[in-house]
Amino acid sequence: MSIFTGAGVAIITPFNEDGSVNYEEFGRIIDDQISGGSDAIIVCGTTGESSTMDHDEHIEVIKYCVEKVAGRVPVIAGSGSNCTREAINISKRAEEVGANGLLCVTPYYNKCTQEGLYQYYKAISDAVNIPIIMYNIPGRTGTTIQPETAVRIAKEVKNVVAIKEASGNISAVAKLAALADGCIDIYSGNDDQVLPILSLGGKGVISVWSHVAPKKVHDMVYAYLNGDTATATKLQLEAIDVIGALFCEVNPIPVKAAMNMLGYKAGPVRAPLTELSDAHKELLEKALKDYGVL
Template sequence: MSIFTGAGVAIITPFNEDGTVNYDAFGEIIEAQIKGGSDAIIVCGTTGESSTMNDEEHIAVIKYCVDKVAKRVPVIAGSGSNCTREAVNISREAERVGADGLLCVTPYYNKCTQEGLYQYYKAISDAVNIPIIMYNVPSRTGTTIQPETAVRIAKEVKNVVAIKEASGNISAVAKLASLAEGCIDIYSGNDDQVLPILSLGGKGVISVWSHVAPKKVHDMVMAFLDGDIATAQKLQLEAIDVIGALFSEVNPIPVKAAMNMLGFNAGPVRAPLTELSDKNKEVLKKSLKEYGVL
């Protein structure tokens, strides 16, 4: 059974000026996403700046999200690490505080082999009882889950049910879908490639774009799955410029700037990330206005 079908938002973590988590703003953003039609909340992922959080803070943010969402949509907690032991510990804690599923990025910096990836996901799976989404994003981690490995893990590791595909390699996604024959759910991890991945049997997207247009992203996925390809195509293509602006610098720098522009108190990013450049702020503001959300 799929954890979700549709558009899940890879939600930001708002910070106060002193760097602490702004839970009031976080609650407002969560409510706006649910009201807007997001089908799942993915908390403490890349967009949530989880790599800048200590373990206590990481779990506190997940718990707040779980409690705030209150089962209205699934909450999927980012719990991957460059250390298997750390990933296991965070995954256990995420399950304890009520997460419905886990998003586990491949180990970064420690560039393990394909067998190492298998053992990593097996160790996490053996420690928890909730479903796991693998996260393939080699541009950030330096490690690629090969299609054959993803299928092996999905077939042999009990809780691994899906993969977030952010490699950008549509040919590899097609190979994965061909080998999998439905044994694994595929979610797009790139907002500009949602329709191509849906066309290969994908279940939806884990999205940054959803921050600024949750209903449009949800509607696009559902239109495609309902067979209204023309509407889905229109929604995808009319967003290409705003998606480009949301990734004009390293994620989540632009999306935090966008949320501040839209009136949410998203606050600053944490170092080593820096604030969006003035040039890209103007591009982002222009694209949000042309897209009709600002």
């Protein structure tokens, strides 16, 4: 069932100063993430600024990522939308260019019902043949996939095999895990909650933190899965401050700043996002130095 186990990086999209995609640097980041231990590449998600891309650019970035990865790890493409027709179109095109799976965020702004969520994922699933990860992030979308709905979708809709849980509500994740009884893979969508979700049967994390420490995130997940909870706990707790710094402003503003600090040409964020404030730059730089990666 699993598309991947471990730490998948929710990869940034580096831009040139004119706002175009810096494909040369994108390739470098992809290579470094894979060699560093990332178990999957999640492309054109929130961290990749997909909401600022038109459809053709969105697919071009996915296609480049698939070709650059060349089968070394799974490539999971962000393809959700607040319009079901758009989500279907992006999902089909992502499959055509070789994505191994899809990460489909719940419809945003519309605030559909639980039945609407079921119909949304069913319609996407009916149009493609690759696995789908639902993405529950109510803080951004205004919509929550209730545990009962997630389990219903997993049991009744082909291809829906997992959920990225970024609600921050561990009680809801526990209820989901209990109701699912193994019928759906659960990935943490919050870097500071990876171990709690693993303890409830999670398969890993879709991570922003992996940008600055891919080996540590990979090692943490596998230490836990292999029974070394002490090492896993140590790695999680050692990273709490740097994780906080990576989310001191809205994602992906801080992580792109971090990647620039680490010597990558991550470039600017696209409007309406703005560059990291000077005060937060100081906080982030200190956190990266204290963590030992800068």
